[in-house]
Amino acid sequence: MKLSVNLNKIALLRNARGENYPNIEYFANKAIDIGVDGLTLHPRPDHRHATSDDVIKLSKLTKDRGVEFNIEGNPFSKPSGDFVGFCELVEDIKPDQITLVPDTIDQITSDHGWSCGSHDEELKNVIYSLKKNSNNAKISLFIDNIEGVDYASDMGADLIEIHTGAFSKAINNGDLATIDEIKKIINHAMSLNLNINAGHDLNLNNLHYLVEIGNINEVSIGHAIIVDSLQYGFEETISRYIEIIRK
Secondary structure, X not given: OEXXXXXXXXXHHHHHHOOOOOOHHHHHHHHHHHOOOEXXXXXXXXXXXXXXXXXXXXXXXXXXXXXXXXXXXXXXXXXXXXXXXXXXXXXXXXXXXEEEOOOOOOOOOOOOOOXXXXXXXXXXXXXXXXXXXXXXXXXXXXXXXXXXXXXXXXXXXXXXXXXXXXXXXXXXXXXXXXXXXXXXXXXXHHHOOOEEEEEOOOOOOOHHHHHHHOOOOEEEEOHHHHHHHHHHOHHHHHHHHHHHHOO
């Protein structure tokens, strides 16, 4: 299992003061120094945390440092003000991985995965175009359930990212039956030759369950890492997560 650290919350703190402090590139390099496998940014059209410029700079930084860069976002997000546009950013930076999320501008966070709808044909065309214009970067669809696995396959995705919000809440409530649901999603994805990522609300208390399940390629974690850093410090926190996933 690989660890990709989402640095959106570092950008959020920086934006709160309108200055370049904390410096997102400093923490990107620090995370890579400690041993993470990749970095993730999820720019939104309102630039409330990661900006288009952040994406461009960190994509270059990761190439220079030899780790993967994953850009997350809604592929239907068009250029607006300082926001370059999601597909436009992808074409510019040529990331290693593209995680497509069906979020809207007013969502606090990504709270659901893809499902069938009027956007199906457009999404399939966008995925084809993204692959063509990004040196065949791996395309991942954010999904909630087994139906989402079939949808990702139909759309031409290479991977799924399991939305682990419900899983995390269940584990917090002591409901371990959620583990079997994750196993079913993983097994179905593997039967369709899809690789599996996971992300959302993962933390030091629930991550080991996913490690024990196995067959998950990568986890993307951001919010919990910054929260845990308040207690343990950034370097110690990253080290703790790496220790869990590499046992």
